[in-house]
Amino acid sequence: MPSVVESLNLISxxxxxxxxxxxxxxxxxxxxxxxxxxxNIEIESEKDFNNIIIQYMLDMKMQNGLRVLEYYRRxxxxxxxxxxxxxxxxxxxxxxxxxxxxxxxxxxxxSNVNFEIIPMVKMNHLKQIGRYDYIQARxxxxxxxxxxxxxxxxxxxxxxxxxxxxxxxxxLQSPKSAYYKNDKKREELIKSIEDFNEKFxxxxxxxxxxxxxxxxxxxxxxxxxxxxxGQEGDYSPLIEKTEQHRFLKIDEFNCDDNTFMQNAIGGFxxxxxxxxxxxxxxxxxxxxxxxxxxTFFACFSKEVENKNECIKEFLTSDKIPPSVIKxxxxxxxxxxxxxxxxxxxxxxxxEEILFNTxxxxxxxxxxxxxxVLFNSELFSSLLGLKDENEKNKEQKLPSRNELCPCGSGxxxxxxxxxx
Numbered sequence: 072m073p074s075v076v077e078s079l080n081l082i083s084x085x086x087x088x089x090x091x092x093x094x095x096x097x098x099x100x101x102x103x104x105x106x107x108x109x110x111n112i113e114i115e116s117e118k119d120f121n122n123i124i125i126q127y128m129l130d131m132k133m134q135n136g137l138r139v140l141e142y143y144r145r146x147x148x149x150x151x152x153x154x155x156x157x158x159x160x161x162x163x164x165x166x167x168x169x170x171x172x173x174x175x176x177x178x179x180x181x182s183n184v185n186f187e188i189i190p191m192v193k194m195n196h197l198k199q200i201g202r203y204d205y206i207q208a209r210x211x212x213x214x215x216x217x218x219x220x221x222x223x224x225x226x227x228x229x230x231x232x233x234x235x236x237x238x239x240x241x242x243l244q245s246p247k248s249a250y251y252k253n254d255k256k257r258e259e260l261i262k263s264i265e266d267f268n269e270k271f272x273x274x275x276x277x278x279x280x281x282x283x284x285x286x287x288x289x290x291x292x293x294x295x296x297x298x299x300x301g302q303e304g305d306y307s308p309l310i311e312k313t314e315q316h317r318f319l320k321i322d323e324f325n326c327d328d329n330t331f332m333q334n335a336i337g338g339f340x341x342x343x344x345x346x347x348x349x350x351x352x353x354x355x356x357x358x359x360x361x362x363x364x365x366t367f368f369a370c371f372s373k374e375v376e377n378k379n380e381c382i383k384e385f386l387t388s389d390k391i392p393p394s395v396i397k398x399x400x401x402x403x404x405x406x407x408x409x410x411x412x413x414x415x416x417x418x419x420x421x422e423e424i425l426f427n428t429x430x431x432x433x434x435x436x437x438x439x440x441x442x443v444l445f446n447s448e449l450f451s452s453l454l455g456l457k458d459e460n461e462k463n464k465e466q467k468l469p470s471r472n473e474l475c476p477c478g479s480g481x482x483x484x485x486x487x488x489x490x
Contacts, residue, residue: 081153082153082213090128092147096146098133099142102133102139103127125221136428137428138431161209161241163242164207164208165177165180166203167205174187174190175200182256186252188208188217207234209223242443243440246437247437280349281349281364282309282348283313284345287339287348287360290310312365313345316347318367319344339360349362353439358441359392360441361390363385364395372403385399386413397421
């Protein structure tokens, strides 16, 4: 087994090799340019370029749906333990329990497990990190040793709410972090999926149910109540169809901190546009809330606004499980024709499509975001903390003639308490 120093050097060298490959490979360099254009990214400095290309390498998918790292591995045709580690790296928030000579002992907020992580820079470069502070970082595991690949932010020990909120955002992006090094939590998630599947089948007598975003929150609430109490009711008023099928780019979890909590547990009704939303039950991975599912299925039988963008999103997004793609393939004779045209590829069978677009699901440990949230103690504590913070805020309002706490020097009644 290589030493820590040797491993760090190997990781750095591998990343450099991948970046060189991206620059010199015709298909990847073209795809990177398209990535910049599609996302309206402007590079103003060398630092910007380095940050963007590393994010592209670690997190992004190519336009054809294949992860950049997977494309690199397949084209090099060699098994590399470091590439595998990079593919399985994830971002999270970690509370510093101890500061050691060359590492931090941390607690992973999402899986509630302690372990050591070694930074890729010397510890004296990280003196600003104190005990009990939170590190917002990407970690990588190689030969059972965990490394900090990159630190994005340091959150004060006194700002638990921000740390927990950030951790949940990362958990939704990478559900594996919810049970990282915690086998008990993994078993709990598997048991939860079995319960969800049984109750969903009893409740709706179908693998999925479709409504609009205006009724989706109520339908989710209805099912959750049925799951807990077993009490049946008439949910037909909660089923609604859209007037037309059209695809819009809406990321329900990519929002500011003020709306994140609402959107994480639903919040579809707050969107101005009206679109279809489905509850989809995946027997292996849990319950998914999928916007535009009915629109995606309609792409194979009628004209749909932004049709190609819809198909591309469903095929390439890791938020959409393979079971949705399999269902569409089994129920539409023109499936391959439509998909190949939309993605500008030549897939011949379903296995080839999944092998190139759903690589994250090759690991059977991927769970749906809804399953993860319902079983997250961190999420539950965060909801409670938010309510408590709001109560405290109300209780601590100054009197009308006291100085305003914002620091303006005015009395509260003439400043923030004016309305």
